[in-house]
Amino acid sequence: MPIQSCTFIAQSCWLVLVSCFFCSSSASSYPFLLFINRTFSISKLIRRMVMSKRVVYKPADQVDVSFTSDEVYVEANVKAPRMAGFLVKLFVWFLELRILKPFLLYILKRENQIHKLVSFVEIEEAPLYVPLHPYEEHKEPETKHLESDLSPSEQVQQATECINSLESVRENENISFRHWTILDYSRAYLSRETNPKKVADQFIASISKSCNSAIRMSFFISCDVEDILRQANESTLRYERGEPLSALDGVPIAVKDEIDCMPYPTTGGTKWLHKVRSCTDDADCVKRLRLCGAILVGKTNMHELGAGTSGINPHYGSTRNPYDVNKITGGSSSGSAAVVSAGLCPAALGVDGGGSVRIPAALCGVVGFKPTFGRVSHAGVLPLNWTVGMVGVLAGTVEDALIVYSAISAQLPSDQRVTQMHPRVSLPLLNLPSSMPKVKLAKYDKWFSDCTYDIKLCCSNALNQLQKIYGWETMEVTIPEIEAMRLAHYLTIGSECTSALACHLEKLNMNEVGWDARVALSIYGAFDGKEYLNAQRIRNRQFQIHQKIFDQADVIVTPTTGVTAYTIQDDALKTGELDYINAAALVRYMIAGNFLGLPAVTVPVGYDKGGLPIGLQFIGKPWSEASLIYIAYAVQALCAAEYRKPRVFYDHLSDLKRDKTA
Template identity: 35%
Template sequence: MVTDKVARDALLFSLRGRAFSEMPNTLAIHSKYLCNSDISATSINIALDESQRSISPFLSFWDYHDAYRSHKTTPFEVAKLLIAKLKETNQSHWIRNFDEDSILTQAKESTDRYNRGESLGQLDGVFVSIKEEMSIKGFETKCGTNFIHDGEPAEEDSTVVKRLRAAGAIVGCQAVMNELGWDTFSVNPFTGTPKNPYISNHSCGGSSGGSGGSVASGLFPISIGADGGGSIRIPSSFCGVYGLKPTCGRVSAHGGEPVDPTLGVFGPLAATADDLALTYTIIAGPDPNDPLSLHQPPVSLKDYDLTETLAGVRIGILPDWHSDNSDEIFNERIEQVKAHLKQLGATIVTTSLPDIDLVGVAHSITICSEMSSYASSHTDTTSRFLPHTRLMMSVSKRLQGSDYVKAQQIRTRLMDQLHELFSGPMDLILTPTTGSQSPAIPPQAAAYGMSHATWTFRAMQYVTLANLTGIPALNVPAGFHNGLPVGLQFMASWWNEALLLRIAKIIERMPGLEKKTADSYIDCLTTA
């Protein structure tokens, strides 16, 4: 049977006959890192230091905020140009839906605040796109399908969207994604496949492909994606932008589709380190509507602007994991970045994870089981899914309950191994983000969809560890090769997003890494 072959090729049956002694765990937060949150502190109000602002060829929230404060333009004027650009770039398939009236109304309100000198903060009047698995009031949350919530627009915003609006951000655009997020290239005949702004026939990555493309194109400085198996970091890597997968439970999942509930998290993709950090502080924090978010310590940006030194910071390299398994350009960039970080005083530690070979299969079993469960809840419309989704549902049905339990036992084991590493020899782990750069998408995929197991494995081989174990992970742009972006990944211990964001700012300032926008980059600010 085709489904059996696909399942065997994906190693989904490889745990059968093996025994594990660990207790199964579906909470991807190590017990040593569980906290009791003050639910009254639902978010923090951090203003970044303008004297330490990001250095980037991309437009940042700084540029918008400065232009509005100085009255060079207004959010309303920028909104009119953005709407025109959204219509012009429709065939690039970054945005599925947008509400012109809502965007203009929010922009008018922001303009009035600036005119009164009552800005809500540094994100006021900044435009943000949202992956379409998060609810935006008035939009159908279709999650990449052509039927889920059809005729049932959301009656309220997700918590993430509420927090962005409270900070003055303008939200009114849904970014394109893979159907249900069940692959890494955002090939979607229903919505159109997002085009990479650097080379248009190449993938934006996925499943948050529209988010990556909408930021790399210049339409938005920030987008909110979701990451259950690299779905923030892969498009960030393919599109040359920053992407943060927060710790499990750091950002509220309330108002999002429960596609892969023990693996998936919401987080930002951004043009600059500062856009990433500011957005993170706004959307993170406990939420009474999401019990999982109540286990976290306070959100902070500790030492964010401490970019001249990394003294005392230990960075782990796992050469056995990536040296022979990724394109050579990634190993070259890792060596280049290592040399720079050592110059800043970091200690480079060569290490290993004893059971790293089990990560991929445990993650695959977990995510296929959970996504199939979500998809199967739409039993009356299963035939309306794309062929790739139906194939993966059939493959997932070959799994047994014991497969899922063993995968969760492996989760426990790997969490224990990471806790030991982060408690001892290291603070960060550095790897490639993906095993290859963005591939060219075959033209016929636009009409029929695509399933390419080898490409998917290469895209996901370094990202699933963070999803399975719940630790935070970051993609940083690391220059270009053959005209396409190269991305590197840093991972930290649970709740240590502050160190990752500090690293993002350090790499952003690193000499010798090419930084450029696409030739088709869209400037919606200075021409407004």
């Protein structure tokens, strides 16, 4: 354990003992108050010292992003031990003591460099509150531009035409495993090999099996059998009449329990939020999927309030990784990633506020795609993070991510977050790799290498293959102030979450909240207005810095996570856990996508020595979704031959086809 962590534990335990001693009797309260007063006097002195040594950021237009820049890469300096079980309960009790809470939060913010890099900095740029991007023409692959008046089903039809040319190629691919795709389901229905009703029956049986196994997979929070069968029967009738709504008709799609989807309550992974906020209608993205005939099969499990990266939920169970049931899935869209990885659905919806789509996608070996901020309507999504959260897609293949993206993209008038006009949706024509245009990849080597050896080796090999096979160019750059951006994002998402829930938290019985979520809410509430403004100034700086990089390159390439899926420990099952060191490693490459509203995609590229998936991420220019999907397809084409079947996998279409021929 790092010396800093031992120091933190010693400080915490010492303060707990002091508080217990002095609070044990009313006669002792006065000297205890004197102690706290003196402590805060010391804190004020420390604050003045910090102010005197505060970071002064040079203007963004003077920042050098070239490979030869003298900017220093600052690693995440997380000073907090892992806590779960009794320890996290003790910590929460201590943290929620009104008289000690401010001091402990002060220590946490100081020790983890929030004071140094955000709170007390000197910065020239004005705040930028919402990451809205003007549209600028940039190089795109061959694309199909969608007219603004197309229905969701018509947009899906356009997407299928972009990938139909690949189907004959895919049948001949020499691969040992691939997920069943949306078009596989559609062809099976059209050829009468099976029908949506039989698929629904298989799905329901598999969910029952996953709940009754020795280790519960905890895929879903809510799953309504009658509603699933109703949708499946309606879809089956449409196929019998020869009138399917789209390629998505009858295809099972899961929805993260942060998105409104009738007839389910929207819990946000909590035991209380649905009691104070009723779900009365579908979210816009869900409405669009319904218009395409998709079978919405339930609300997937998630990290409580999206306030963590592990996917461990003490209320609804810890979602298990299909590649190793003893490992985490990542969060917060844990269930959505797991159901796709396990073959229950070819695609699912998630919400990405700090990597919450891309992290679990990478850890579960599937594709995770997050569009530009504002591209997909946020109406009907829990308003936990207004300016950093975006609906995203988790899918078994890039082609399926494209189809679902085509269905849910485009703005509806009900989304009040976005007021500017956006460019038309463009879909890439997924041609054969031989016609792939040259792509220039920006790579910050020190950042790229800040991960485990297996991840670095796997992702570097993938880049070498891209250069060798497609002739893509990797250019070295410097991306300054990455750690400051991570902390500014954390401060922003925490402040927005607290603000969104403020009216409920005052009346809430905290016993209904998970222990790890209680810590998160306490920390979120510690940020003040000045810190929030400084965070938005840092956002403006990073906007300008990333624009400099995109002036030179098409995309930024990174590993998706700094670590692969780690072990779920028994002491975390009922309380959740505080593991900020692993959390920082999981979000290491996520922040620009959310804080700056940039599109990003992760694609599986290999496995570590333990057989756990590794993802490679591409961060694109604003509105460059078509380019990102094109790039992701090229990477998938290179790596698909090495894809491995998860240990937990429900092979529904194969089973149904075997039943028909038996």
